[in-house]
Amino acid sequence: MKTVAAIALYSFREAVRNKILYSILFFAILLILLSVVLGSASVHQDSRFLLDIGLFSINLFGDIIAIFLGITSVFQEIERKTLYNVLSKPIDRATYFLGKFGGIAMTLAVQLMLMAAALSTTLLFRGGTVDLQLLGAFWLTYVESVMIASFALFCGSFSTPYVSGFITLGIWLIGRLVQELAAFLTKVEEPAARHLLQGIVALAPDLNLFTITTQLTYGYPVGMAYFGAVTLYGLGYIVVAMGAAIFIFRRRDFI
Amino acid sequence: MGSVSAETVVEISGLEKTFRIGFWRKQVAAVRHASFSVQRGEIFGLIGPNGAGKTTTLKMLMGLIKPDAGSATIFGIDASQAASRAKVGFLPETPHFYDYLRADELLTYFAxxxxxDGKVAERRIPELLDRVGLGQVGDKQLRKFSKGMLQRVGLAQALLPDAELVILDEPQSGLDPMGRRDVRQIIESLRDEGKTVLFSSHILPDVEQICDRVAMMVGGTVRKVGRLDELVDGSLRDVEVVVRGDEAGLAGLAALASRTTREPLGTTRYLLAPEASLDGFLQAVLTAGGSVLSVAPHRQRLEDIFLLEAARKEAP
Structure with a gap:
């Protein structure tokens, strides 16, 4: 466990040096601030607008950062050959992989906290409130982004960043549209296509579950049980993705 | 030479690895049925030309590459197990590190x-940096290090765990003559401390100077394994005679030598076969009006065996 923590800490240190992450973070915060200007145009709706755009930005940019970190962190170590020095130590490849995942999870936590702080501060300045429901929304966004990162890590365990980025983006899109795809199922007559679609709908994570923006915007309370259930739902996907990634990574040659 | 016990530290048996390269997955056999063992306390050299399979063999030993067939064990533990590396320090060929870290931070991470133990690492890291000649720059970022300095950092991290076995892949690569000498001295000092060293190298004079035994790899196969005195018998290869004199007067001497080279400063270098009469040749020089500047016998060296094996396409 100490080894996993050490790898996670050094992975975090490496990740936070990446200028691309700061660019993404900059755009996210810029969008949150811009929503103040846009929101002020609608009478008595600025807080609601700000919340809507702010949570959307955090969610979107959090997932972009997760995909970026997931597809690059292990690949870069292979490309730069720094991996040889690490894997030649008495550590299991699973330990290394979990450490990298831990580093990504830490980086995402810091990035999301910064974005959440930007939104919360702006909300407070505009007369809005920051309550447990909003913190819960931040938490679910975090769980989603960690889950997306685990998918990216899984894809990165057997392919290049471009391919794994493309696949992860595909999973992300399906996850966003999974409810629409389920509704579309009834209209598909071709059995093979229907079975394929059924399989996709059954396996794909429903990312809409992690977004409670509508409930927050219109003041519908979300219970703690929901937060717990969705967290477990996300954890389930993370465990499966990481298990599969470690299974593949253990069999790889590092030439 | 240090004391070598009969305990086998590294055992490689029938190791094989084939890579599939390119779009058509063309098969390239990197290592073919390689077998050798390294005993406790010895310095073992793995030599061979580029593409011989040395690095692939060492990577299989370090669990970085999975063998297709055969086995590799360290201290009796299969090399695929992390536990086999507990008492092993490894320097990869041309090591790459996290360049944003300082040398001491990198070693702390690897510790x-x-x-x-944190306290042991805290004491050991400055000692190691001193030992590899980086004591003054341990607090500098690795991005500011030259290739030679990075190689020294690589050596320091290989020595970090006070390992019983140190595996070095081309440790002298990228080093200047002083650096090479330092590496040689470090390897020798490891032997004095009772450690076992397995290293690959192209620099045959160094191998000859410090190794107890060597394995020679060519084309993925181990062609020869043995003590240096078994492989290199030290027999006379030829005798080199350098002569000064009038070119026309010395013209007849070429027939007595196996090779003649005229040099710019008016000297001529003759190589005589071992069976040729040196006395007769020297007499002929004096008769032709020349003067003998030097006579040097050339004995068989590791390089001769190496070149002979490298030129031979397949194992017998």
């Missing part, structure tokens, strides 16, 4: 990976 964590070895599960070293």
């Amino acid at each position: 964590h990976l070895y599960g070293m």
Whole structure:
């Protein structure tokens, strides 16, 4: 466990040096601030607008950062050959992989906290409130982004960043549209296509579950049980993705 | 030479690895049925030309590459197990490190990976940096280091766990003559401390100077394994005679030598076969009006065996 923590800490240190992450973070915060200007145009709706755009930005940019970190962190170590020095130590490849995942999870936590702080501060300045429901929304966004990162890590365990980025983006899109795809199922007559679609709908994570923006915007309370259930739902996907990634990574040659 | 016990530290048996390269997955056999063992306390050299399979063999030993067939064990533990590397330090060929870290930070990180006690690491890291000649720059970022300095950092991290076995892949690569000498001295000092060293190298004079035994790899196969005195018998290869004199007067001497080279400063270098009469040749020089500047016998060296094996396409 100490080894996993050490790898996670050094992975975090490496990740936070990446200028691309700061660019993404900059755009996210810029969008949150811009929503103040846009929101002020609608009478008595600025807080609601700000919340809507702010949570959307955090969610979107959090997932972009997760995909970026997931597809690059292990690949870069292979490309730069720094991996040889690490894997030649008495550590299991699973330990290394979990450490990298831990580093990504830490980086995402810091990035999301910064974005959440930007939104919360702006909300407070505009007369809005920051309550447990909003913190819960931040938490679910975090769980989603960690889950997306685990998918990216899984894809990165057997392919290049471009391919794994493309696949992860595909999973992300399906996850966003999974409810629409389920509704579309009834209209598909071709059995093979229907079975394929059924399989996709059954396996794909429903990312809409992690977004409670509508409930927050219109003041519908979300219970703690929901937060717990969705967290477990996300954890389930993370465990499966990481298990599969470690299974593949253990069999790889590092030439 | 240090004391070598009969305990086998590294055992490689029938190791094979084929890579599939390119779009058509063309098969390239990197290592073919390689077998050798390294005994405790010895310095073992793995030599061979580029593409001989040395690095692939060492990577299989370090668990970085999975063998297709055969086995590799360290201290009796299969090399695929992390536990086999507990008492092993490894320097990869041309090591790459996290360039944003300082040398001491990198070693601290690796100390964590070895599960070293924090206080032990704190004491050992400055000692090691001193030992590899980086004591004054341990607090500098690795991005500011030259290739030679990075190689020294690589050596320091290989020595970090006070390992019983140190595996070095081309440790002298990128080093200047002083650096090469330092590496040689470090390897020798490891032997004095009772450690076992397995290293690959192209620099045959160094191998000849410090190794107890060598394995010679060519084309993925181990062609020869043995003590240096078994492989290199030291027999006379030829005798080199350098002569000064009038070119026309010395013209007849070429027939007595196996090779003649005229040099710019008016000297001529003759190589005589071992069976040729040196006395007769020297007499002929004096008769032709020349003067003998030097006579040097050339004995068989590791390089001769190496070149002979490298030129031979397949193992007998």
